[in-house]
Amino acid sequence: MNRNATETRAQQPGGSPDRALRLHDGTERNPGIPLDADEIASIRVNRSAVERRAATIPARRTVKKEYQAAWLLRAISCIDLTTLSGDDTPGTVERLCAKARHPLRADIVDALGVRDLQVKVGAVCVYHTLVPTAVRALEGSGIPVAAVSTGFPAGLSPMAQRVDEIRASVEAGAREIDIVITRAHVLLGHWDALYTEVRTFREACGDAHMKAILATGELATLRNVARASRVAMMAGADFIKTSTGKETANATLPVGLVMTRMIRAYEEETGYAVGLKPAGGIRSAKSALKWLIMIKEELGDRWLSPHLFRFGASGLLTDIERQLEHHVTGRYSAANRHPMV
């Protein structure tokens, strides 16, 4: 289990660590490691125990007052502000991008005294067609555009087409690609196939960061979530992401906890830090804080940054704005007081 990290790096297929890509924060990007089937087979997850832990995490920790305000500002910076609707138009995406640049009303920013922080969201996440619109709208902001790809959300279009889709989005200016895995590979235990698929996507991404959507709501068991997480990381995912937002079950804390533990184990064994992106169903500031608390407790402060943690959300931002206004004024706020997403 505790294999020497340097050895592992020397074996990995992407070349020597010297040439490995670097993340924004200067740490090394996960290049992936060879698939280890024994390791996948040895993964154990006890669902009841995981659920108990997940239930106690938000009960054991809380943040209040100015600490809460600071945590919520951090939450904003970790949002992948997302629109993934069939009726998206350039107009709605431009509106989203404007909000991404200015996620908080200026008077609240000033009241909090955080103008210097230049708070903005982590990324804007759209379908491929709208990548150019988003890239233009975000120009100069430093906010990357993320594209959902590879036959999102089901991921069942022809492989070549899925790979081409990644290349096209990267070419159109997407710096982050959210790929979806073939759930059947997990459900049938075809770890080789899953590994090859994700590896192929990763190569197609090139310099763009790859988030592997596991669609946990369709993986049936927490053990499958754990195994899929592990294979995706071995295949070189920069992030593992819970959901497309289109499954009936979205990001839940127990699922997140299992993925978090897999990330921790992978980091301990290889030295590579992989990010986590819960997506779908996180709509309140309170639930965002639960996720951040879990990340701090299970992975540590290093992960409390957009380089290693993202929320896939849109409505969440409005609730955070309301809570921050409440912090500033002492009065509960209304959604219509904040510019809509």
Place this chain on the structure above:
Amino acid sequence: MDFGPAPESDATARAWLAKHGGEFGHFIGGEWLEPESGTRFESFDPSTGKLLGRVAQGSGADVDAAVRTARSAYPAWAALAGHARARHLYALARMVQKHSRFLAVLETLDNGKTIRESRDIDVPLVARHFYHHAGWAQLRDAEFPGYTPVGVIGQIIPWNFPLLMMAWKIAPALAAGNTVVLKPAEFTSLTAIAFAELAHEAGLPPGVLNIVTGDGSTGKALVDHGGVDKIAFTGSTEVGKQIRRATAGSGKRLSLELGGKSPFVVFDDADLDSVVEGVVDAIWFNQGQVCCAGSRLLVHEGIADTLTAKLRARMEKLRIGAPLDKSMDIGAIVSPSQLERIRSLVKQGVDDGAAMWQPSWACPTDGSFYPPTLFTGVSPSAMIAQTEIFGPVLVSMTFRTPGEAVALANNTPYGLAASVWTENINLALDVAPKIKAGVVWVNSSNLFDASVGFGGYRESGFGREGGREGMYEYLHAPSIPLAESRAPSERAPSSPAPALTSLAGIDRTPKLFIGGRQARPDGGGSRRIESFTGALLGEVAEGNRKDIRNAVEAAHAAAGWARTSGHARAQVLYYLAENLAARAGEFAARIEGMTGGDGAREVEASLSRLFTYAAWADKYDGAVHDPSIRGVALAMHEPMGVIGIAAPDDSPLLGFISLVAPAIAMGNTVVAIPSGGAPLAATDLYSVLETSDVPDGVVNIVTGARDTLALVLAEHDDVTAVWYHGSAEGGAAVERASASNMKRTFVQTSPLDWFHARAEGPVFLRVATQVKNIWIPYGE
């Protein structure tokens, strides 16, 4: 990205303290009573050392006043319809919920436990306990027909879960129709006082629940009080033994929930990240001040290093400090004296050479705080591996095989709880029954629910709290009528001189029956047995303590009997009846010769009794409880182990069989001492036992001076239970001696009518078994 302070407000609790001027009396008969002695002691917030209030020191007179009040309230409360008592218990449940935050904060102030625990665990469990027992009040008459409440119950509770232990005590007592005098722990009296006050406001009739505060001397006065019908105690094994001795011969019923050194067993196929959280819940819950704390970590050797590393990383993340802060994992140790005890035990562990590890962060120095502590490389012989530390201190050992894990788990005088971690259901359900503990948590730890009985094996005490099994602790079974006349009492051993020269034929003086063989008594002596008219009937071997020792060894060697199926045991009992029936005439004549009674009737009744227990052998099922988790708790009826039985003088065959048959039907092995005066029916059974496929050692029979031999059994630390049917003095001596290893005793000092229909059945099966609850959460 720090957590920052998040204090829970203590305003309501402080206002309540202030309303009482920081001074409290006893709560008796719905009124505040000044302590007779006029003295009070101080109660502190252990996290700051600051004074919270001054609590009445209860004297013997105060206890007496409370017991009298409870007695006078008893008839009306006991006579109340079940539905009426149910409404009161429901009101108590609602009351706890309505004042939940106040009670949680007061508990945290007084005890030092974190507000997270008092708010999310203790107080909700308290409410749950009253809800559950409101149900038992409603159902008592339907579900326990013929059962009656015990009377006035004296209850003494510890300081680690003041409110919860109070609920565990008073909810079943009140539901069954008893009235209560409760003494909270000296360190933590305040929530019991607050509860009693609120209960009074909620309409609980005066005198039904009385609170007398005080120290150990107050508790002793309650234990010794002649007006108390039962003592229920939770606390240390040491005090539990004192209570057992003090109440011996008093006729008081007893339930004791005592200490533990519970094993936490981790197999190599467990989900180790979840194991780590299980350990946190096991030993860093309530600062480790938990009787059922998983304080002995037994890990498969192959994964020990990995688990230790994970544990250390987790320990670094634990937060310790102000218990009212909502982001704390560990609060304060209850008192400076307890803190000192933990320190000295840890120091001794270090001095003994075990590797001690604590997190790098600094532990608060103001108030009573102690950091989470992990010992590795601990040998089973180390003091810290054997002694209950009652602090946040975990000792870790390794094993290689499931068998070795079970052996290590059971290598303790205690038997309260255990935790077993594996993803292999076969392994979990194989190991759980083998661990001697009243509660086994599979892939979990410290789960509690009002529907699931809690209580120990061995020196962790006896009795169960919660569930149907817990209700029996507060109810009297329908009584068995007494026999009309007393059988002949035993005679002194014969002197060596007189020989039976006048008897013709071949001498057939029975030896002892040990391990399936007829063994000569160690002392080489025999005793005369006379008929009810005084005529010499024959002799039996005079057994002594060494014979008892050998019999107990033989009974242990036959432990495989417990693993045979109920069907197999039933067959043996039927076979016994068959072979006894074949010699019915001979046995009838023997009985008539000894007692002058109707021998044929007694043999017939004995055959019926054997059939009864053959019938029960495969039918005394456990239960599947429905706790508040996704999963089940299996309440298994496990045999006690080795039961020592001193059989009654009356009905020498029927009395003997009425006790031995239920014991072996449930899988126990037995060392039986027949009636001292009329043992020949039992010794005649040797050849019946030999021909009935009873495995060697399942039934061992030692004749001789019953009370002397019974005392040897009662003192024997490898005997689990002693049943004594004889004199009041003999019964008291057995109860007193049983304290050495907290044997379960079943003592009857008035002669029973063994022919009666109530002299058989579940009442006897219940004392032949103990309930083990195996919690099995599931879900993939």
